[in-house]
Amino acid sequence: MKSVKNIAFALKTYGFLMQQLVGRDFKVKYKRNVLGIAWSLLYPVLLMGVMAIVFSRIFKINVPGVSYLVYLMTGLVYFNYFSEASSLAMGSVVVNFSLINKVYLPKYIFPLSKCIFVGINFLLTLIPLYAVIILTGTGLNWYHLLLPFSFFCLFLFTVGMGFVLSAVSVFLRDMFYIYGIVLTLWTYLTPIMYDINMMNPKFAAILKFNPLYQYINFARMIIIYRSCPSWLNFVASLGSALLVLLFGVFVFRRNQDKFIYYI
Amino acid sequence: MQSIISAKNVSMRFNLGIEKGYSLKQAFVDLITGKRRDKIDNDFWALTDVSFEVAPGEVIGFIGNNGAGKSTLLKVIAGVMNPTKGSVSVCGNICPMIELGAGFDMDLTADENIFLNGAIMGYSKDFISSKRDEIVEFSELSDFMSVPVKNFSSGMIARLAFSIATIVDPEILIVDEILSVGDYSFQQKSEEKMLSMIKGGTTVLFVSHSAASVKKICNRVIWLDHGHVIKDGDTSVCDEYVASFSV
Incomplete structure (x- = not known):
């Protein structure tokens, strides 16, 4: 009860x-660009375009039965939030x-x-994501209303990581380099451009411990496979997010x- | 009368063995050479057993040589650092005069910076909006409010910072060598502003190397040297401090 009171006081x-502080970041980020805030919409679309060409045309990766564009972009939108927010939080x-x-x-x-x-940028990138969902004919369904749950988990997880990284980087400046490498590795270990079922099952089982996989999987279940996530998905998402958040705090x-x- | 600030046996220790930006390389070197950095005994006591009480409305000057512990003491009072030993209790809102422009974002305009800086000092949006015009007028920068601060001269930045810092009447004002900002006429103006705040009953903690300005403004002087309180008394302490150099 007391801590609730403290939090309310701090909020006020x-x-x-x-x-x-948030407004400052926005102003500084977009002030000097010609296109300004439109970059929030354009950037993920262009990034997705590049990756879609590289992975589906050059490496011939495909996820059977679904639109690869939507598949890729769902993963990208989630992962980019995490990688950008945690890097900024660290410094x-x-x-x-x-x-x-x-x-x-x-x-x-x-x-x-x-x-x-x-x-807030992440919410803006949902606009191009939904544009792609509709344009590719993937279509909407009522389960989309459950998506904010995965946003929430992703946010808590990222805040937790941000706390850990920002604290550690004060004592160890090398973190800025180390984390760059870790993030690159993390990108490939998260099934963003490939389907986890393409992997060796033993390796895939290990990859499922990656919390980011949980949130992305939750979203893909709804957006691409039009099904309701199981209670296990809910528990795994919220559990991993809370665990990391508490550790960070x-x-x-x-x-x-x-x-x-x-x- | 109840004191507004009370410091009891405050001691502050720094470990000089901590290098800025401790890196993995050093950790590795330490591991190989078997050296434990935190075991190295080069503690430095910036403050030792400092105690004093401040009554509301007092204007205290802190004097002493470089490294005497003046700024550390103010940081402890402002709550930025926790003392190693002892305790400080403060009843009242503190307004630290943020080092000129430290709270500014150089890419934002002067107007945006007023709000950002005000928020950092803990004021509400309504309050800053109501004081905005007064801040602009005092800083004499009304023609430059929509200019990014990075295009300001250092004097202009100082004027804006001073105007924001002093626009409220805080109960406690912490001033660390700030009066020498801006050009001559602004220095006069800022000094007048300080004096009027003091008349209004604000408690002021003032750090300066200039014995003359301490003598002019303060009614109590604390002389610090190597973390110890040498003398605590009225402005005659200033004369003793100055005299200590002529021996």
């Missing part, structure tokens, strides 16, 4: 700051050192604001008072 006090504490050193601010606000900022809280000596 720092809500406006959060709004300003957010280090970058804002001049503030942390002068004013008392809750430090979690920096990684969290990055995850929210990229989250734990790591961040334990270390946040030490940040100032290391920056």
